[in-house]
Amino acid sequence: xxxxxxxxxxxxxxxxxxxxxxxxxxxxxxxxxxxxxxxxxxxxxxxxxxxxxxxxxxxxxxxxxxxxxxxxxxxxxxxxxxxxxxxxxxxxxxxxxxxxxxxxxxxxxxxxxxxxxxxxxxxxxxxxxxxxxxxxxxxxxxxxxxxxxxxxxxxxxxxxxxxxxxxxxxxxxxxxxxxxxxxxxxxxxxxxxxxxxxxxxxxxxxxxxxxxxxxxxxxxxxxxxxxxxxxxxxxxxxxxxxxxxxxxxxxxxxxxxxxxxxxxxxxxxxxxxxxxxxxxxxxxxxxxxxxxxxxxxxxxxxxxxxxxxxxxxxxxxxxxxxxxx
Amino acid sequence: xxxxxxxxxxxxxxxxxxxxxxxxxxxxxxxxxxxxxxxxxxxxxxxxxxxxxxxxxxxxxxxxxxxxxxxxxxxxxxxxxxxxxxxxxxxxxxxxxxxxxxxxxxxxxxxxxxxxxxxxxxxxxxxxxxxxxxxxxxxxxxxxxxxxxxxxxxxxxxxxxxxxxxxxxxxxxxxxxxxxxxxxxxxxxxxxxxxxxxxxxxxxxxxxxxxxxxxxxxxxxxxxxxxxxxxxxxxxxxxxxxxxxxxxxxxxxxxxxxxxxxxxxxxxxxxxxxxxxxxxxxxxxxxxxxxxxxxxxxxxxxxxxxxxxxxxxxxxxxxxxxxxx
Numbered sequence: 001x002x003x004x005x006x007x008x009x010x011x012x013x014x015x016x017x018x019x020x021x022x023x024x025x026x027x028x029x030x031x032x033x034x035x036x037x038x039x040x041x042x043x044x045x046x047x048x049x050x051x052x053x054x055x056x057x058x059x060x061x062x063x064x065x066x067x068x069x070x071x072x073x074x075x076x077x078x079x080x081x082x083x084x085x086x087x088x089x090x091x092x093x094x095x096x097x098x099x100x101x102x103x104x105x106x107x108x109x110x111x112x113x114x115x116x117x118x119x120x121x122x123x124x125x126x127x128x129x130x131x132x133x134x135x136x137x138x139x140x141x142x143x144x145x146x147x148x149x150x151x152x153x154x155x156x157x158x159x160x161x162x163x164x165x166x167x168x169x170x171x172x173x174x175x176x177x178x179x180x181x182x183x184x185x186x187x188x189x190x191x192x193x194x195x196x197x198x199x200x201x202x203x204x205x206x207x208x209x210x211x212x213x214x215x216x217x218x219x220x221x222x223x224x225x226x227x228x229x230x231x232x233x234x235x236x237x238x239x240x241x242x243x244x245x246x247x248x249x250x251x252x253x254x255x256x257x258x259x260x261x262x263x264x265x266x267x268x269x270x271x272x273x274x275x276x277x278x279x280x281x282x283x284x285x286x287x288x289x290x291x292x293x294x295x296x297x298x299x300x301x302x303x304x305x306x307x308x309x310x311x312x313x314x315x316x317x318x319x320x321x322x323x324x325x
Numbered sequence: 326x327x328x329x330x331x332x333x334x335x336x337x338x339x340x341x342x343x344x345x346x347x348x349x350x351x352x353x354x355x356x357x358x359x360x361x362x363x364x365x366x367x368x369x370x371x372x373x374x375x376x377x378x379x380x381x382x383x384x385x386x387x388x389x390x391x392x393x394x395x396x397x398x399x400x401x402x403x404x405x406x407x408x409x410x411x412x413x414x415x416x417x418x419x420x421x422x423x424x425x426x427x428x429x430x431x432x433x434x435x436x437x438x439x440x441x442x443x444x445x446x447x448x449x450x451x452x453x454x455x456x457x458x459x460x461x462x463x464x465x466x467x468x469x470x471x472x473x474x475x476x477x478x479x480x481x482x483x484x485x486x487x488x489x490x491x492x493x494x495x496x497x498x499x500x501x502x503x504x505x506x507x508x509x510x511x512x513x514x515x516x517x518x519x520x521x522x523x524x525x526x527x528x529x530x531x532x533x534x535x536x537x538x539x540x541x542x543x544x545x546x547x548x549x550x551x552x553x554x555x556x557x558x559x560x561x562x563x564x565x566x567x568x569x570x571x572x573x574x575x576x577x578x579x580x581x582x583x584x585x586x587x588x589x590x591x592x593x594x595x596x597x598x599x600x601x602x603x604x605x606x607x608x609x610x611x612x613x614x615x616x617x618x619x620x621x622x623x624x625x626x627x628x629x630x631x632x633x634x635x636x637x638x639x640x641x642x643x644x645x646x647x648x649x650x
Contacts, residue, residue: 121521121522121523121524122521122524144639144640145470145471145473145474145639146470146471146623148470148520148522149470149522149523151522152522152523176522176523177522190521190522191521191522192519192520192521193518193519193520193521193522194517194518194519195473195517195518195520196446196447196515196516196517196518197446197473197474197476197477197501197502197515197516197518198446198474198477198501198639198640198641199446199447199640298471314469314470314471314523315469315523315524316523
C-alpha cells in the first residue's frame with residue numbers, strides 16, 4: 001500500500017525528483033521504508049534514478065500488469081469486482097472455472113501474464129507468450145440456456161469497442177468469436193459453461209488479445225494468420241490501459257446484455273465483418289456456402305444459400321470467400 | 326474371475342449342494358482355492374451352507390451391487406461400456422463430471438451404494454442412504470446446445486420404462502425431472518453439462534431411484550413426499566435387475582434420441598402426468614398457473630394461462646393443482 005503511494009507520487013512527474021524526505025512525509029513512513037519500497041519497485045522492473053541531494057524519479061516503466069494500476073479508479077459495477085493476477089497459469093479459463101465452481105463471485109477476473117496451456121475453441125490451443133492479455137471473467141447470468149451463446153458475442157463487442165477506443169487500428173469481429181485486423185486474428189474469445197439441464201450455474205468468458213508479443217514467439221505456420229495490436233498500430237500498446245478499457249466495456253455490455261440482448265446483437269452487427277460477406281462455414285462434418293445475412297436472436301449466423309434456402313448455423317468455422325462490397 | 330465362476334455354479338440351484346471337488350473341477354482351480362473363494366463370498370455377505378460330505382449351497386444373497394452381475398449378458402451398445410462401482414462416494418455426478426473432463430468414454434457409468442453429498446436440482450440435496458440406486462452416465466452427444474434439456478426427458482423415459490417393466494407400480498413422470506408414484510417422488514434426474522459457447526463437451530445424466538431403503542433413513546419432513554419401489558410394490562426389489570434394465574433402456578432411448586428427438590418427446594408425453602393437469606410452476610421469481618398443454622420441441626413445458634395466453638417454460642418447480650381427468 002505504501003509502495004503504491006510512493007509509486008503514485010513518483011508518477012506525478014517524469015522529470016522532477018522527489019526527495020526521500022518528501023516521499024516519507026507524504027506517505028507517512030520512515031525514510032528507511034521509502035528506500036526499501038524503492039528497491040522493491042526496482043525489483044518489479046521499474047527504472048528509478050536516485051540522484052544524491054535531489055531524490056528519486058522514474059526513468060522506465062516496465063510492461064507488467066499490476067493489481068493496483070488495474071483497479072485504480074476502475075469504477076466498474078460487476079466486472080472486476082475481484083481481480084486475481086498471476087505471472088503464469090495453465091489457462092485462465094480453467095482456473096476461473098475452478099474458482100467459479102468453488103463459489104467465486106460474479107465479475108471475478110482472472111488474469112495471467114503467460115499461459116502454458118491456453119485454450120481455443122474445439123479443444124484447440126491458444127498460443128500465449130508474454131506481452132499480451134489473457135483474462136477470464138466469471139459470470140452468473142440468470143438467463144435461459146439458449147441465450148448463452150450471445151455472451152460470446154457480447155464479449156466480442158466489448159473487446160472490439162475497447163480496441164477501437166484506444167488503438168488506431170481497423171478491427172472487426174468475425175463470427176462467432178474472433179477479432180481480426182485485415183483478415184489476421186488479433187483476439188479470440190472462449191466461453192465455457194457449467195450447467196444443469198435448465199439452469200446455467202456459471203459461465204467463464206475467456207479473452208485473449210495479441211498486444212505486444214514478438215511475432216517470432218509464434219510457430220511459423222501461424223505468423224501469416226495472426227497479428228498484434230502493436231504491429232498494426234506501429235507502436236507498443238499500454239496493456240494496463242487496454243485491460244482497464246476492456247473491463248469497463250465488458251461491465252457496460254454485460255449489463256446491457258442482461259437488460260436487453262437485442263442491443264448487444266445490434267452493436268455486434270455494426271462491429272462485425274461476416275454479415276454481408278460470401279462465406280463458407282464448416283462444422284459438424286459439412287461445409288455450407290452462401291451469403292451471411294445476419295444473426296438471429298440466439299446469435300446463430302443466418303446463411304442464404306444459392307438455392308434460395310436459409311440456414312441458421314449455431315457453430316462452425318467461417319471462411320470469408322468474398323468480403324462485403 | 327474364478328470366484329465369479331464358483332458363484333455362478335452355486336447359483337444354478339438353491340437346493341442342491343455342489344461338492345468342493347465338483348466346483349474345483351468345473352472351474353479349474355484347486356480345492357483349497359475353492360474354499361478361499363467361498364470364504365470371500367461369505368465376506369461379501371453371501372450366506373453359504375457347507376454340508377460335510379455333500380458340499381456347498383447358497384442360502385442367502387445379499388442386496389449388494391456386483392460388477393459381474395451387472396455386466397453379465399448386458400449387451401448394451403453405448404451405456405455401460407465401462408462401469409465403475411463404488412461402495413460410497415460424495416456424488417456420482419461429481420465423480421462422473423471429473424472423469425468426463427479427464428476423457429472417460431461416452432457411456433461410462435458411475436454407480437455408488439451410498440452418496441454422502443448426493444445432489445438434486447438447483448443446488449438441493451438428494452438424500453442417498455444404502456438400499457437404493459445412484460448412477461451417473463457420461464454422454465457426449467454431438468447436438469446443438471438447445472437440445473440438451475431433452476437428455477433429462479430421455480433419462481426419465483428410460484427410468485420410467487425400466488420401473489414399469491420390472492415392478493408392479495403405477496409410476497409417471499412429473500416435468501421436468503421427477504418420477505412419482507401417486508404423487509410421491511420415487512426417482513429424480515439431474516443432468517450436468519460442460520460446454521463451450523456452441524458445443525457440448527460432455528453431459529452427465531445422474532439418476533437416483535429410491536428402491537429398498539427404510540423410510541426412517543429419511544428426515545421426517547421428507548417422508549410424506551417420498552416413497553420407495555419396495556414400499557409401493559409391497560416387496561423388496563432386486564436392485565441389480567432394475568439397474569440392468571435401466572442401463573438397457575438408457576442405451577435404447579439414448580440412441581433413439583440421437584436419431585430423432587421427436588420419438589423421445591412422444592414417449593415422454595405417454596409416460597408423463599403433468600400434461601393435461603392444471604399446474605402452478607414457480608421459478609425465476611414468479612409463479613405461473615395454468616393448464617399444462619404439452620412440451621415443445623426443446624422440452625419446454627407449454628402452459629395455457631387463464632387469459633388465453635401461452636407460455637413456454639424452460640425451468641421451474643411444478644405443483645399439480647388439479648390432476649387430469
